[in-house]
Amino acid sequence: QLSANFYDKSCPNALPTIRIAVRSAIARENRMGASLLRLHFHDCFVNGCDGSVLLDDTPTFTGEKTAAPNNNSLRGFDVIDNIKAHIEGICPQVVSCADILAVAARESVVALGGPTWVVQLGRRDSTTASLDTANNDIPAPTFDLGDLTKSFSNKGLSATDMIALSGAHTIGQARCVNFRNRIYSETNIDTSLATSLKSNCPNTTGDNNISPLDASTPYAFDNFYYKNLLNKKGVLHSDQQLFNGGSADSQTTTYSSNMATFFTDFSAAMVKMGNINPITGSSGQIRKNCRKVN
Numbered sequence: 001q002l003s004a005n006f007y008d009k010s011c012p013n014a015l016p017t018i019r020i021a022v023r024s025a026i027a028r029e030n031r032m033g034a035s036l037l038r039l040h041f042h043d044c045f046v047n048g049c050d051g052s053v054l055l056d057d058t059p060t061f062t063g064e065k066t067a068a069p070n071n072n073s074l075r076g077f078d079v080i081d082n083i084k085a086h087i088e089g090i091c092p093q094v095v096s097c098a099d100i101l102a103v104a105a106r107e108s109v110v111a112l113g114g115p116t117w118v119v120q121l122g123r124r125d126s127t128t129a130s131l132d133t134a135n136n137d138i139p140a141p142t143f144d145l146g147d148l149t150k151s152f153s154n155k156g157l158s159a160t161d162m163i164a165l166s167g168a169h170t171i172g173q174a175r176c177v178n179f180r181n182r183i184y185s186e187t188n189i190d191t192s193l194a195t196s197l198k199s200n201c202p203n204t205t206g207d208n209n210i211s212p213l214d215a216s217t218p219y220a221f222d223n224f225y226y227k228n229l230l231n232k233k234g235v236l237h238s239d240q241q242l243f244n245g246g247s248a249d250s251q252t253t254t255y256s257s258n259m260a261t262f263f264t265d266f267s268a269a270m271v272k273m274g275n276i277n278p279i280t281g282s283s284g285q286i287r288k289n290c291r292k293v294n
């Protein structure tokens with residue numbers, strides 16, 4: 001039901017407005033592209049791509065922002081607010097927050113040198129959120145290959161999609177708490193990477209200290225994530241699962257030497273992820289403010 005030209009008549013400047021705002025946000029802070037891409041993922045995996053992740057908690061409403069994978073971790077909400085305010089100024093209550101997330105994710109990838117794809121549009125915004133689903137359905141960095149594959153298949157995405165989408169970790173940062181066990185206790189990690197990560201991730205403190213997921217090119221959307229995995233330089237336990245003697249090894253090896261194939265598969269998988277359970281028709285709403293139900 002989604003379509004690429006959904007706003008062509010109702011808000012022709014929506015997409016250029018998002019592109020310009022994303023580019024200027026990344027120019028202000030180079031990490032922001034990664035943060036915006038991740039917001040769309042954490043939206044789509046919880047009740048579908050419906051903007052649920054953007055809703056603030058209130059005394060009478062429980063949102064998703066305090067879920068374990070999101071708390072002290074998701075960022076970029078202010079950038080989405082700014083984009084939404086601009087678009088409300090040109091076309092009031094036409095463009096959903098869920099669609100803004102989908103387009104901002106694409107523009108972030110493109111701005112950092114990655115592939116482009118046609119974003120399907122027409123998602124509407126939820127009036128609900130689910131803390132429990134955010135806690136249960138977003139894959140954890142402690143997962144092994146089987147659990148990673150299952151969490152994606154639960155959303156209609158294949159193992160191929162999972163391996164390609166994980167390439168998003170070619171950009172962005174992770175907190176010490178999410179890779180401490182790996183660098184202190186696991187053996188399938190390059191010794192020099194473990195040593196260098198330990199300097200900013202002590203054994204018992206510094207949970208929120210950050211390090212790049214791709215130490216080689218943290219601000220370029222390229223295939224270094226997979227090259228790193230071949231060298232046991234995955235930062236998260238879950239990352240290294242994609243090259244650990246199992247069924248993901250051959251696809252990871254292909255991507256490590258063939259960036260075009262990675263880009264093609266990543267783009268296709270982003271479209272599939274963006275199609276997870278959208279709200280369309282007259283269900284849901286177009287929020288005026290992405291942080292709250294109208």
Ligand code: HEM
Pocket residue numbers: 031033034035036037038041072073074075139140141142143148162165166168169171172173174175176178236238
């Ligand atoms: C395969 C399962 C996945 C797991 C277990 C996982 C886990 C994580 C974790 C633990 C972090 C660091 C968060 C923190 O320390 O605060 C992270 C960051 C990130 N993830 Fe994933 N992720 C997965 C898949 C994805 C997918 C599918 C995407 C997007 C398509 C994605 C995009 C990102 C980005 C861009 C960052 C960096 C964000 C920033 O710097 O603000 N991840 N992920």
Ligand SMILES: [Ca+2]
Pocket residue numbers: 042043044045046047048049050051052053
């Ligand atoms: Ca959602």
Ligand SMILES: [Ca+2]
Pocket residue numbers: 170171214216217218219220221222223224225
């Ligand atoms: Ca990179």
